[in-house]
Amino acid sequence: xxxxxxxxxxxxxxxxxxxxxxxxxxxxxxxxxxxxxxxxxxxxxxxxxxxxxxxxxxxxxxxxxxxxxxxxxxxxxxxxxxxxxxxxxxxxxxxxxxxxxxxxxxxxxxxxxxxxxxxxxxxxxxxxxxxxxxxxxxxxxxxxxxxxxxxxxxxxxxxxxxxxxxxxxxxxxxxxxxxxxxxxxxxxxxxxxxxxxxxxxxxxxxxxxxxxxxxxxxxxxxxxxxxxxxxxxxxxxxxxxxxxxxxxxxxxxxxxxxxxxxxxxxxxxxxxxxxxxxxxxxxxxxxxx
Amino acid sequence: xxxxxxxxxxxxxxxxxxxxxxxxxxxxxxxxxxxxxxxxxxxxxxxxxxxxxxxxxxxxxxxxxxxxxxxxxxxxxxxxxxxxxxxxxxxxxxxxxxxxxxxxxxxxxxxxxxxxxxxxxxxxxxxxxxxxxxxxxxxxxxxxxxxxxxxxxxxxxxxxxxxxxxxxxxxxxxxxxxxxxxxxxxxxxxxxxxxxxxxxxxxxxxxxxxxxxxxxxxxxxxxxxxxxxxxxxxxxxxxxxxxxxxxxxxxxxxxxxxxxxxxxxxxxxxxxxxxxxxxxxxxx
Amino acid sequence: xxxxxxxxxxxxxxxxxxxxxxxxxxxxxxxxxxxxxxxxxxxxxxxxxxxxxxxxxxxxxxxxxxxxxxxxxxxxxxxxxxxxxxxxxxxxxxxxxxxxxxxxxxxxxxxxxxxxxxxxxxxxxxxxxxxxxxxxxxxxxxxxxxxxxxxxxxxxxxxxxxxxxxxxxxxxxxxxxxxxxxxxxxxxxxxxxxxxxxxxxxxxxxxxxxxxxxxxxxxxxxxxxxxxxxxxxxxxxxxxxxxxxxxxxxxxxxxxxxxxxxxxxxxxxxxxxxxxxxxxxxxxxxxxxxxxxxxxxx
Numbered sequence: 013x014x015x016x017x018x019x020x021x022x023x024x025x026x027x028x029x030x031x032x033x034x035x036x037x038x039x040x041x042x043x044x045x046x047x048x049x050x051x052x053x054x055x056x057x058x059x060x061x062x063x064x065x066x067x068x069x070x071x072x073x074x075x076x077x078x079x080x081x082x083x084x085x086x087x088x089x090x091x092x093x094x095x096x097x098x099x100x101x102x103x104x105x106x107x108x109x110x111x112x113x114x115x116x117x118x119x120x121x122x123x124x125x126x127x128x129x130x131x132x133x134x135x136x137x138x139x140x141x142x143x144x145x146x147x148x149x150x151x152x153x154x155x156x157x158x159x160x161x162x163x164x165x166x167x168x169x170x171x172x173x174x175x176x177x178x179x180x181x182x183x184x185x186x187x188x189x190x191x192x193x194x195x196x197x198x199x200x201x202x203x204x205x206x207x208x209x210x211x212x213x214x215x216x217x218x219x220x221x222x223x224x225x226x227x228x229x230x231x232x233x234x235x236x237x238x239x240x241x242x243x244x245x246x247x248x249x250x251x252x253x254x255x256x257x258x259x260x261x262x263x264x265x266x267x268x269x270x271x272x273x274x275x276x277x278x279x280x281x282x283x284x285x286x287x288x289x290x291x292x293x294x295x296x297x298x299x300x301x
Numbered sequence: 302x303x304x305x306x307x308x309x310x311x312x313x314x315x316x317x318x319x320x321x322x323x324x325x326x327x328x329x330x331x332x333x334x335x336x337x338x339x340x341x342x343x344x345x346x347x348x349x350x351x352x353x354x355x356x357x358x359x360x361x362x363x364x365x366x367x368x369x370x371x372x373x374x375x376x377x378x379x380x381x382x383x384x385x386x387x388x389x390x391x392x393x394x395x396x397x398x399x400x401x402x403x404x405x406x407x408x409x410x411x412x413x414x415x416x417x418x419x420x421x422x423x424x425x426x427x428x429x430x431x432x433x434x435x436x437x438x439x440x441x442x443x444x445x446x447x448x449x450x451x452x453x454x455x456x457x458x459x460x461x462x463x464x465x466x467x468x469x470x471x472x473x474x475x476x477x478x479x480x481x482x483x484x485x486x487x488x489x490x491x492x493x494x495x496x497x498x499x500x501x502x503x504x505x506x507x508x509x510x511x512x513x514x515x516x517x518x519x520x521x522x523x524x525x526x527x528x529x530x531x532x533x534x535x536x537x538x539x540x541x542x543x544x545x546x547x548x549x550x551x552x553x554x555x556x557x558x559x560x561x562x563x564x565x566x567x568x569x570x571x572x573x574x575x576x577x578x579x580x581x582x583x584x585x
Numbered sequence: 586x587x588x589x590x591x592x593x594x595x596x597x598x599x600x601x602x603x604x605x606x607x608x609x610x611x612x613x614x615x616x617x618x619x620x621x622x623x624x625x626x627x628x629x630x631x632x633x634x635x636x637x638x639x640x641x642x643x644x645x646x647x648x649x650x651x652x653x654x655x656x657x658x659x660x661x662x663x664x665x666x667x668x669x670x671x672x673x674x675x676x677x678x679x680x681x682x683x684x685x686x687x688x689x690x691x692x693x694x695x696x697x698x699x700x701x702x703x704x705x706x707x708x709x710x711x712x713x714x715x716x717x718x719x720x721x722x723x724x725x726x727x728x729x730x731x732x733x734x735x736x737x738x739x740x741x742x743x744x745x746x747x748x749x750x751x752x753x754x755x756x757x758x759x760x761x762x763x764x765x766x767x768x769x770x771x772x773x774x775x776x777x778x779x780x781x782x783x784x785x786x787x788x789x790x791x792x793x794x795x796x797x798x799x800x801x802x803x804x805x806x807x808x809x810x811x812x813x814x815x816x817x818x819x820x821x822x823x824x825x826x827x828x829x830x831x832x833x834x835x836x837x838x839x840x841x842x843x844x845x846x847x848x849x850x851x852x853x854x855x856x857x858x859x860x861x862x863x864x865x866x867x868x869x870x871x872x873x874x875x876x877x878x879x880x881x882x883x
Contacts (some may be wrong), residue, residue, distance in 0.1 A: 082771070082773065083776075103758045134851060139758065143762050143765050145860055157784065178786035
């Protein structure tokens, strides 16, 4: 309890042994699902794992500077990475869920999946695009500060030099173009991942819950929507917080050296999503106890 | 909640709080089963007391974890606790034998938390000694407090009870799935009430003058406050009399803990001024 | 066709409500020093700068607003389930949610300040009384507008999510948009008004926040008055644009062909990218590089 001074040693190093164990663990969990609920349950779990990986990977792109960003001391958006990614992700989930509602039931399932996931992704990307644009708007027109990165000499996309636009005594400020693009990619991946989780679970619950609860398909709809939506939000938070741990809270975008830690996060998200997704699938499986 | 807190350096050891928290939370959740035994909804308020007990324990766990400086804010710890807890809790409500549900929730949440802790420490290379135990405890706290909220709002913690409600129209009472804890997604409200209440006490009391009794009193205050609004929501799903019992207990608990918390803050504060200027400090 | 026109009307109303909500949210959080600028209010006494600024650290803005809006929506849902009129239910729900917000605000200020006893920072009871009520008023506006727009989305536009889940989604999005846009303006421009304009705050100046006003000592209502003019309006526009464009592209194009809604979304993202790039280039050309190194006055 007296370890206030002990800073986390989360360096950039990978731990190959642990990652291998993580992958095996994921496969075991998927295997359990195959035994308990082959077919639709397994398909849903695979969708959840892919969705979780998309969220974990996407969160790395979101440029977040934390508290120093609010003083113009560090580049990025001045808020927490997990919650900003969640904000974009749930905005995408909102769009995706709406698209899922309005599609005709006769449509090809794969086509439905594609439309819903794209709608969710665009929703998340649009939210981040507006937010990032307004951040730069406020820095430039409200505070008279041009955007500058502290981690790279030149913007990898536009080639603009950064060092001389960095004011004295700071690490940079605002969102250089590469961070803006990163934010949009992050929002898109997060929105798509969250929507994929929601859509897979919704289909599973709509199909299986009427038998479990002995009611009609129309009656079960509000339960299925709520359950799938709640699981999507819960899984989103777990994956976003794990990624925030991975990058220790702040990142500038895809050009940041911390971005290279993404393989760790993918394995972590896969394990976490497989575990939580398995629980979500087992809700519709008759339990022995 | 039953923890007697003394003003000692370091205060009550964490393991004492842990054991007291698990036992009192489980006991309170099981006491709501009296509803089934006596065929009433009068004992729903025990769900709220379970929330209080679980959150007091959970906020201390957050203190243990966040003392290490995990690189991201305190609130995210509450989010991962309830994000993993909600999944365990919902699966646990599905068990056929209703009496097993709280224990199953505890075990499932512990497994999920254990694996998430292992992932954070080894795969994500965080190497924080308290991580595995803290994430395990927090997932359990998340699952049990959501179960407590469910019992408080609906009077039961079984899947069928959470998915069915009644609506009365022109004097006829009809069964409905839309007006239920899950169908109306009140679980989202319970989720955020708990997730904020678990992290707020440490977030609000952190600093060099942190004291354990003040933080835990604040947790109890936050939990009773959440219980007040949850009791108001329960008016829609259980009988008015039972909801009022919960509401009255919550208001009494909240008023008492709020008063106590303010007194403890007054004790710990440097000075307690009304309409006074900034004190003069040497050199500024 | 009539259906689409009705939808566009609701969309416009929802966008207007969102703009008010975003603006009120940012002003509320700035008066309470919530979000990231809070770190400086917390740091100042440790550096010897005692102050009379409200310090209401409940959580980051996204989770906090997630709770207030979700709670308001949940209570409104419960009242509607009890056959209350929708308007009355929403108002009552938001009143209770605002009460919870106010209680959290007082405990946060008292707790944070009591923990700073070592540095001599007093707890000001008058701040507690005057600022909490002002933040509650702003919070009520933000929560009421958000819950109302969620109700419109749910009942008039037919979104499948129940009201509390919509409250969670738009509450978190409101907090994310408001904190992202509004925080730097309060954190840099207002707290560090004594630093040079047009440059970030040097790290060496951290904690030296402005504590005195034109006359007397600065309090947080002054901060809300200042930031409402640009930070608040910008946050309002940000959240309003998010809600309006998200709804508009779905309402108008989804019925024709689902792919159109997606294509329109992509086009809008590209338009915002171009605007952002234009702002960046304009700033680099107009302001120019920082040539001579500046003195950091600590």
